[in-house]
Amino acid sequence: MTSPLLTVNNLRTSFRSDRGTVRAVDGVSFTLNRGEILGLVGESGSGKSMTAMSIMRLIPEPPGSVEADELRFDGIDLLALSERQMLDVRAARIAMIFQDPMRSLNPVLSVGRQLTETLRRHLALDGAAARRRAIELLEMVGIPMAKSRLGAYPHEFSGGMRQRVMIAIALSCNPSLLIADEATTALDVTVQAQIVDLIKTLVKDIGASVIWISHDLGLVANLCDRVNVMYAGRIVESGPIRDVFYRPSHGYTLGLMSCTPRIDLVGERLRPIEGLPPDLSRPMTLCPFLPRCAHSVDRCRTERPALIEEQPAHWASCFADLTGSWRQTT
């Protein structure tokens, strides 16, 4: 068995603010194997993006602070790298795609320039070679007439096309890990499917692993091998896609799934999760989901559940027995 590509052990990212320390990521641990697609789901503010930004070391320090017992990527201790060394890791080894393709390309530079800049920086290509490679990359992501579009500016592309350009840039240096932070959220559904397929094909070709951040459960179920469900800066449930979605073992996962429309339950009302996520600047001694949980048991009010392996490879931090609570498709 080969060592995992990425090992995150007890990652803690916090921000100092006037109201105290906000623990955006509070002890997240997971591993990512080579060639694996890992989903990271949760609602806004649950720490998904912060986890990604912490791995990329893109959190501004101060006011932020990133600590971990272990943050190892392909044998490299990321936290021990200097900012200068980290520059060589970004894009070349770990690449990232952002949510809003309308705003993640520099509006005053042509897309060709933005592509070649990265190629020249990391692969030390000269101008002509970088240009050739840029055309190849644009063709690879399905941009028509790639050669003539090198000089075009981001505003001349549609949202889906821009996200393709972003993917081309992100994959230009054949990274081992691609972090897609809500990469398709801003796109409409048909384009979303194309982009997902494209990423799936391309990462398979270059053998990269993916961390797919999303709040779209259906998408994650389709794309990912495993999923981590995050709430209030922690992973509350983790496991293979099938196990998590067919046998949700945490009140929050169950709640999330109950508020997703299902085609087999037409006419039934969606059940939203009442309430709001907790204030992350307060210390939490109990399960952070307790005030909103519909399945809480007495034990929830006395101690905080640890993340335990309920089924083989299926972890959850919940005291309630949720077996049978999720209605299977009949």
Add this chain to the structure above:
Amino acid sequence: MTYSSPSAETEIEIVRNETGRQLAFRQFLRNRAATVGLVCLLVICLVAIAAPLIAPFDPAAIKLSEKLRPPSLIHWLGTDHFGRDVLSRMIWGARISLSVGLTVVIFALATGVPVGLISGYTGGNTDNTLMRLMDGFLTFPPLLLGVAIVGLLGPDVQNVMLALGIVQMPVFARIVRSATLAVREETYITATRALGAGVGRIIGHILGNIMSAIVVQVTIGFSAAVIAEASLSFLGLGVQPPASSWGRDLSEARRFMNDAPWLFLAPTAAIMICVMSINFLGDGLRDALQPRSWRSHRPAAKEPNAT
């Protein structure tokens, strides 16, 4: 997974081989006022450069027998109270005005832009210190600060340039800082960092995005410097006689307003034309430098996946 069809490709190649710069230029030419401004400014520049060749008379040659002559075929704009040719003085005055404007703007750019970039990008205490320093300069009314510096160093063109440059530096610094603050938070800057760009390249990306603000400020600063030089010279603090300056000539013409109106009309018109053409040019540049405002001259490429 490519969608290119060879016929479309060749067709596109014929139609569009314009670079961004060419597109910006085209957009600029479409703005008539800006084009007129550019042409006027170019003419003034040429006149200033070729002053020794094209000025019909020596601007400082006193000929009392010819004093206060109205415009004629020999003296197109008449003569002043010393019998000096007004046209020649205007031509030589353009040299002073433009060189002051240019030097002031270059000085303000060289000092204000780095201060603003460092301030906006670094933030924190560096930002506070630099900006309070700039605020210090800004508390003085600009002309008064100019008067004070020239008064301290003595009336001289070089000192006028220095004084006006110091007056404009904080304005540039503040504009660059606020633009930097806005751009710094954009997703594409984070995305660029995620692609392994170092501080230098990030600053480059920021600079590219705030360029239009800087260019507009350059034109505003340039015309402000032309006016300020004229004002200081009008007050007797700038260019010293017998050298000619539009402001100085205007000040002397005041005394003969009733008898010789051409004397004050000429420098007034010169200042006005110069300042207005720079302002029009600035407006045009601002529009032209925004890639988003470029109207497409290229047939839109077919996008099978357009959102």
